[in-house]
Amino acid sequence: EVLLVESGGGLVQPGGSLRLSCAASGFTFSNYDMSWVRQAPGKGLEWVSVVNTAGGIYYADSVKGRFTLSRDSSKNTLYLQMNDLRVGDTAVYYCARSMPGGGTNFQHWGQGTLVTVSS
Amino acid sequence: DIQMTQSPSTLSASVGDRVTITCRASQNINKWLAWYQEKPGKAPKLLIYKASSLESGVPSRFSGSGSGTEFTLTISSLQPDDFATYYCQQYDSYSTFGQGTKVEIK
Numbered sequence A: 001e002v003l004l005v006e007s008g009g010g011l012v013q014p015g016g017s018l019r020l021s022c023a024a025s026g027f028t029f030s031n032y033d034m035s036w037v038r039q040a041p042g043k044g045l046e047w048v049s050v051v052n053t054a055g056g057i058y059y060a061d062s063v064k065g066r067f068t069l070s071r072d073s074s075k076n077t078l079y080l081q082m083n084d085l086r087v088g089d090t091a092v093y094y095c096a097r098s099m100p101g102g103g104t105n106f107q108h109w110g111q112g113t114l115v116t117v118s119s
Numbered sequence B: 001d002i003q004m005t006q007s008p009s010t011l012s013a014s015v016g017d018r019v020t021i022t023c024r025a026s027q028n029i030n031k032w033l034a035w036y037q038e039k040p041g042k043a044p045k046l047l048i049y050k051a052s053s054l055e056s057g058v059p060s061r062f063s064g065s066g067s068g069t070e071f072t073l074t075i076s077s078l079q080p081d082d083f084a085t086y087y088c089q090q091y092d093s094y095s096t097f098g099q100g101t102k103v104e105i106k
Helices: none
Strands: A003-007 A011-012 A018-025 A036-041 A045-051 A057-059 A069-072 A077-082 A091-097 A113-117 B004-007 B010-013 B019-025 B032-037 B047-049 B061-065 B070-075 B085-090 B101-105
Touching: A003 A091, A018 A036, A018 A091, A036 A077, A045 A069, A045 A077, A045 B085, A057 A069, A077 A091, B004 B085, B010 B019, B019 B032, B019 B085, B019 B101, B032 B061, B047 B061, B070 B085
Parallel strands: A011 A113, B010 B101
Antiparallel strands: A003 A018, A018 A077, A036 A045, A036 A091, A045 A057, A069 A077, A091 A113, B004 B019, B019 B070, B032 B047, B032 B085, B061 B070, B085 B101
8 A cells, every 4th residue: 555654744934844655565665756745735736846857857947946845765755845935935835746757747645744934 | 946826726616516726837847837725724645646646645636737838627517525725836846835725614
């Protein structure tokens, strides 16, 4: 069974930093594209970042230069380092796995972790 | 960037109704489109991928169609469990979601 478990969310002041983690199990982690998707309170879904199986990493314009995605295949873990956080970054952050064959699609999702940016 | 426009934003329907949601892309995305269902407090669930392929375990009352820039999600006979918010998503170039369609009880 595919399982994705996010952690690391919490309350942070504007300008602060957080690192989110996503522990993956039930599949060969290095064989799939992995993404972060977020949802602000009462709003729609927004793709944040993806790492593909070749190691290519891409970001939404809204987080480029502030967020850094990485993966550690030895630990089956995906990370999102978030710096210079803004009130507008407040959201539930989901880790998601692609379908076989890759692409920025989201076949499996974690339960999400809430990030609140507020003074 | 590719923009995705869904309509309607809200849809009121009854159990047994046929429901259609439309999604329009700002440029050609071939068939690289997915549909998701979201319920409050839960992660989204993949329903349809590659515009018309049904994800494993998803009831056959859900279907998708379209290519290029125009796509539809159809629920042939709405069931109580289907009242939720639905999102389209393009994955031709990175990813963009539509703004969502809330299907509520009439």
